[in-house]
Structure formats: structure tokens, C-alpha cells
Amino acid sequence: MKKITTEDLNLYYGSFHALKGIGMAIEERRITAIIGPSGCGKSTLVRIFNRINDLIEEVRITGKVLIDGRNIYEPDYDLVSLRKSVGMVFQRPNPFPLSIYDNVAFGPRIHRMAGEGDLPGLVEESLKAVNLWGDLKDKLKRSALNIPLEQQQRLCIARLIAVRPDVLLMDEPCSALDPVATLKIEELMTELKKRYTIVIVTHNMQQAARISDETGFMLLGELIEFDRTEKIFTAPSDKRTEEYITGRYG
Amino acid sequence: MDRTLRRTKEFIVEGLIFLSGITSILFVVLIFVFLLKEGLSLFKEYPAGQFLFGTGWYPISEPPRFGIVPLVCGSLIVTVGAIMIAVPVSVAAALYISELAPVKIKDFLKAGIEMLAAIPSVVLGFIGMVTLVPFVRSFFHIPTGLTALSGSIMLAFMAMPTIITIAEDAINAVPKPYKEGALALGATRWQMMYKIVLVAASPGIIAAIMLGIGRVIGETMAVMMITGNSAVIPHSFLQPVRTMTATIASEMGETVYGSEHYFALFALGIVLFIITFIINFIADLFLHRKKI
CATH class of the missing domain: 1.20.5 (Single alpha-helices involved in coiled-coils or other helix-helix interfaces)
Incomplete structure (x- = not known):
């Protein structure tokens, strides 16, 4: 099943052509990695899938982005429900300056998904899904800003899971973490792909090779190659992909 | 060399x-x-207890009474009223300016707020006297429009530039990832603003409010002109009151140097000084408090 499909997708920042004719199809319940050198447009691409790019002034987008068969750039597409079903994890963990409990309960509260009585159960379930419940269950009232970075990033994932999304976009989710924490987050992603479609942007090729099922390689705003991860890393069909994964530039 | x-x-x-x-x-x-x-020096001749807790301020009767309770109450009621008006308006204005307004409107509004801050208080007092005071009198059908309410409204205008400017700084300082995180979870702009931005900016906003209170409680000229200057303990916003500042300003010229009355006004100054010092101190605590 294809979850996200793009057709001739172009994005301009003012006059700068940042994404050039991207066409790709992302499989449901898989991890899809987008790799490429910095500035190639990979973050811009995932930020299209939840329309968080809309916040930037002077952005212009042409082409189609279909999620579950509907173009999310249709004028009457409901942004709130889009962002509820397509969650995003950012480069630096960004828990809100609230308690751990309120961080997880934020989404369910704004979407009125549960009464205050059902919230504790939902919070517990979400924290369990990211393996944080054991560590944090006695600290739920404490500020989310005082826990280690890796736990903060997990908390941000739990915060998304609490609103029951289908897709998780991860924009270099481990770039602020040390190698051990990175491995733990990767394990978590592998677990999560049983239930969610995950798109991860990473500049770390080993990470893409370790966790993803499919990989897209981007260069200067173009999607050069998009294929099964083993194929990209063992027998890429484009010369530029080969040069990048063998470390000749980037 | x-x-x-x-x-x-x-x-x-x-x-x-x-x-x-x-x-x-x-x-x-x-x-x-x-x-x-x-x-x-006052307390050599006049008991401190009667000064602090006395309910009558009759400096020229025989014997004189220097009870500051009506004056403190006057200052408090005018300040409370002004803050109740100024805070919601100012915080909303600060939110609008930093989160919603297009750049042009933002610059225009900021210039306007600076203008408001630049109006001398005597001018505001004068304008209040000829416009607001008659309006309050006829609107509430009361014998005089020189009331605590009139003072509160005029002082709210004076506190607004301070509160807006500092609250806006606090709101601007809220890290962008918080906002993005909230929007990416499907929050509307309004939900993002009041559930995340206001919470994250709350220490700065509280500091802004405290500084606004400091500004209001120390204000003299406008309150002297429009609050009616009657030193009785007020029971409602629609009564004339007299503030500590107005008392000092209006009576200092009539006292004899070194008299009991002269010293009493200085003692009143100490009380005012301590109050504003405490308020500024609290504001400072919040301004320099680390994020939660």
C-alpha cells in the first residue's frame, strides 16, 4: 500500500527553486529514509508532508502530494486533521515547557480526544509505546525540560503517538544525541514501524542503511534515486548515488 | 616618561x-x-502604630491625625483598577503584535505605543478631566466623576506601554521549536498561543505586569487631577479617593519645614518607596528566573 505519493512536486523559496520535480511513493508501515548532503532539500521535502512549510513566508509549491489518495494541498484540505495524522519529530528535542504529563496530554486535549478521566490511561499507553513509562512514571508532574535529551526526544515521539497518527516524520531525530542514545531511538523506530509509516531524514548513511526499508537520495533539490535500501547501498543505478554513499562528496 | x-x-x-x-x-x-x-523624625512625636494603622488623615486639624490607611487604600484601589483594565488589553496587544500582525501594522503599532508612552502625564490627566470625568459622572449617575474609576482608566493608559513592550519581548523570546511543535501536533494558532506561547512567556509577562504596577502606583499628576482627592477609605470604584503620591504632591507646598506634617509626608514617601521597591524586586525575580 502506498501511503504518500508525490507527483511533479516543486517548491520555491521566493525565486530559489528548492525542490525540483519530486515524484516518489512511500510505502505504508515501512521506514523510508531520505539521505543527501546538507542543503539538498531533504528537510524541506518532509516538511511538505505535514505542511509545516506553510509557516514560512514566500514559499510556493506546485504539483501534488497525495496522502491516502487525497491531495493535501487542495484548498479545502483540513490542516488540523492533516497534522493530527502526520506527526513530526524535530532535530532538537522540543518538549514544551510544561510537565511531562501535560506534554503528552497536549495533543489529546486540543483535539478533545479524551476526557480528563481517560487522559492518564492515554498518557501511560503513549509513554509505554516509547519505553519511557518505567523511567518517568514517578516524575510525571516534573518539567519535561529537565530530563536527558534522549528521553526528551522519546517524549516528543510519545506526544505524537498520543494523538494516534498514521505517519511519523522525523527530521534528523538523532542529530542532537550521542551514539548510544541514537541506537536506542533507532530500536524504537524499528518497533514503531509495525504500526506507523515512518519517513526519516538523516545525514547519517549508516543510520539509513541500518533501519530503513527504502531510501531516497537527494542532491541539489532533485530526487536522484529512490529504491529499496539494500539496492541503494549495494548496487545504486545512478553514478551520483554511488559517489555519495562511497563518501566521495557530501 | x-x-x-x-x-x-x-x-x-x-x-x-x-x-x-x-x-x-x-x-x-x-x-x-x-x-x-x-x-x-515623625515617630519621635507621633506613634508609628497610629501612622500605619490610623484611619484618618487630618494633617491640619488640632491635634493633627496622620493615619495613612485611607491613602494606601486609595493608591491600592486605583492601581488594582488600572491593572485589571491594562493587563488583558496589553497582553492581547503584545500577542497580536508579536504573533499575528503583518510587519507594516506591527511597526505602526509599535510607534503608536511609543507615542503613548511619550505623552506627559499632566496632559493625560487634563484630557481625562475634560472628557472621561464628565462621562463617568453621567454614565453612572453619580454626583461627581472624579472617582477611583476615572483614575484607574487613565492610569491604565499609562501602564499599557510598559506592559506591552516588556510582554512583547517575552513573547518574542519564546523559542520557535515550541511553536512549531504545537502546530505540528495540529494545534490552531490560538491554541498554540494560549497553551504554549503564553505559558512559556509567563515569567516575562508577570514581570511586565509588576513593572506596570510600579509605574501606576508611583504616578502622581494624572491621579491628582482626576481622582477627587478625598482622603476617605473607599468602598467602591465610584468614590473619590486620594493616593499617597497625590497627597505628598499637593500638601508638600503648604507645610512648614520641620513641622510634624512635613515629617509625615516624608514618612509617607518611605512607605511608597518600600512598596515600589518590593514590586520592582518581584519583577526582577521573574525577569531573571531561569526557564522552568
Whole structure:
């Protein structure tokens, strides 16, 4: 099943052509990695899938982005429900300056998904899904800003899971973490792909090779190659992909 | 030779800068010492308890009574009223300016707020006297429009620039990832603003409110002109009141140097000084408090 499909997708920042004719199809319940050198447009691409790019002034987008068969750039597409079903994890963990409990309960509260009585159960379930419940269950009232970075990033994932999304976009989710924490987050992603479609942007090729099922390689705003991860890393069909994964530039 | 000259120059310049640097502190200390010396002289002849808790301020009756309760109450009621008006308006304005307004409107509004801050308080008092006071009188059908309410409204205008400017800084300082995180979870702009931005900016907003209170409680001219100056303990916003500041300003010219009344006004100054000091101190605590 294809979850996200793009057709001739172009994005301009003012006059700068940042994404050039991207066409790709992302499989449901898989991890899809987008790799490429910095500035190639990979973050811009995932930020299209939840329309968080809309916040930037002077952005212009042409082409189609279909999620579950509907173009999310249709004028009457409901942004709130889009962002509820397509969650995003950012480069630096960004828990809100609230308690751990309120961080997880934020989404369910704004979407009125549960009464205050059902919230504790939902919070517990979400924290369990990211393996944080054991560590944090006695600290739920404490500020989310005082826990280690890796736990903060997990908390941000739990915060998304609490609103029951289908897709998780991860924009270099481990770039602020040390190698051990990175491995733990990767394990978590592998677990999560049983239930969610995950798109991860990473500049770390080993990470893409370790966790993803499919990989897209981007260069200067173009999607050069998009294929099964083993194929990209063992027998890429484009010369530029080969040069990048063998470390000749980037 | 050359070197000693240079060193002397350095020494003189550094000394001058040091002096300028400590001038402000020095002045505060001198003022406080002077206030204390003059103010505390009152209590040689007049009991402190009657000063602090006395309910009558009759400085020229025989014997005189210097109970500051009506004056403190007057200042409090005008301040509370002004803050109740100014805070919601100012915080909403700050939110609008930093989160919603297009750049052009933002610049226009900020210039307007600076203009508001630049209006001399006597002018505001005068405008209040000829417009607001008759309006309050006819709107509420009361014998005089010179009331605590009129004072509160005019003072709200004076507190607004302070509160808006500082609250806006606090709101601008809210990290962008918080906002993005909230929007990416499907929050609407409004939900993002009041559930995340206001919460994250709350220490700064509280500091802004405290500084606004400091501004209001120390204001003299406008309140003297429009609150009616009657030193009775107020029971409602629709009564004339007299504030501590207005009392000092209007009576200081009529007292005899070194008289009991003269010292009483200084003692009242000490009370005012302590109140504003505490308010500024609280504001400072919030401004410099680390994020939660």
C-alpha cells in the first residue's frame, strides 16, 4: 500500500527553486529514509508532508502530494486533521515547557480526544509505546525540560503517538544525541514501524542503511534515486548515488 | 616618561567611568538616607502604630491625625483598577503584535505605543478631566466623576506601554521549536498561543505586569487631577479617593519645614518607596528566573 505519493512536486523559496520535480511513493508501515548532503532539500521535502512549510513566508509549491489518495494541498484540505495524522519529530528535542504529563496530554486535549478521566490511561499507553513509562512514571508532574535529551526526544515521539497518527516524520531525530542514545531511538523506530509509516531524514548513511526499508537520495533539490535500501547501498543505478554513499562528496 | 603619562591618563579615565557607574547607586542610597532621616523624625512625636494603622488623615486639624490607611487604600484601589483594565488589553496587544500582525501594522503599532508612552502625564490627566470625568459622572449617575474609576482608566493608559513592550519581548523570546511543535501536533494558532506561547512567556509577562504596577502606583499628576482627592477609605470604584503620591504632591507646598506634617509626608514617601521597591524586586525575580 502506498501511503504518500508525490507527483511533479516543486517548491520555491521566493525565486530559489528548492525542490525540483519530486515524484516518489512511500510505502505504508515501512521506514523510508531520505539521505543527501546538507542543503539538498531533504528537510524541506518532509516538511511538505505535514505542511509545516506553510509557516514560512514566500514559499510556493506546485504539483501534488497525495496522502491516502487525497491531495493535501487542495484548498479545502483540513490542516488540523492533516497534522493530527502526520506527526513530526524535530532535530532538537522540543518538549514544551510544561510537565511531562501535560506534554503528552497536549495533543489529546486540543483535539478533545479524551476526557480528563481517560487522559492518564492515554498518557501511560503513549509513554509505554516509547519505553519511557518505567523511567518517568514517578516524575510525571516534573518539567519535561529537565530530563536527558534522549528521553526528551522519546517524549516528543510519545506526544505524537498520543494523538494516534498514521505517519511519523522525523527530521534528523538523532542529530542532537550521542551514539548510544541514537541506537536506542533507532530500536524504537524499528518497533514503531509495525504500526506507523515512518519517513526519516538523516545525514547519517549508516543510520539509513541500518533501519530503513527504502531510501531516497537527494542532491541539489532533485530526487536522484529512490529504491529499496539494500539496492541503494549495494548496487545504486545512478553514478551520483554511488559517489555519495562511497563518501566521495557530501 | 611616555608610559607614565599614558598610565595616568588610563587611571583618570577609569576613575571617571567608575564614578559615573556608581552614581545611580549612590543617588538611590542618598535619597533613601534622606527619606529615612526626615521620615523617621515623625515617630519621635507621633506613634508609628497610629501612622500605619490610623484611619484618618487630618494633617491640619488640632491635634493633627496622620493615619495613612485611607491613602494606601486609595493608591491600592486605583492601581488594582488600572491593572485589571491594562493587563488583558496589553497582553492581547503584545500577542497580536508579536504573533499575528503583518510587519507594516506591527511597526505602526509599535510607534503608536511609543507615542503613548511619550505623552506627559499632566496632559493625560487634563484630557481625562475634560472628557472621561464628565462621562463617568453621567454614565453612572453619580454626583461627581472624579472617582477611583476615572483614575484607574487613565492610569491604565499609562501602564499599557510598559506592559506591552516588556510582554512583547517575552513573547518574542519564546523559542520557535515550541511553536512549531504545537502546530505540528495540529494545534490552531490560538491554541498554540494560549497553551504554549503564553505559558512559556509567563515569567516575562508577570514581570511586565509588576513593572506596570510600579509605574501606576508611583504616578502622581494624572491621579491628582482626576481622582477627587478625598482622603476617605473607599468602598467602591465610584468614590473619590486620594493616593499617597497625590497627597505628598499637593500638601508638600503648604507645610512648614520641620513641622510634624512635613515629617509625615516624608514618612509617607518611605512607605511608597518600600512598596515600589518590593514590586520592582518581584519583577526582577521573574525577569531573571531561569526557564522552568
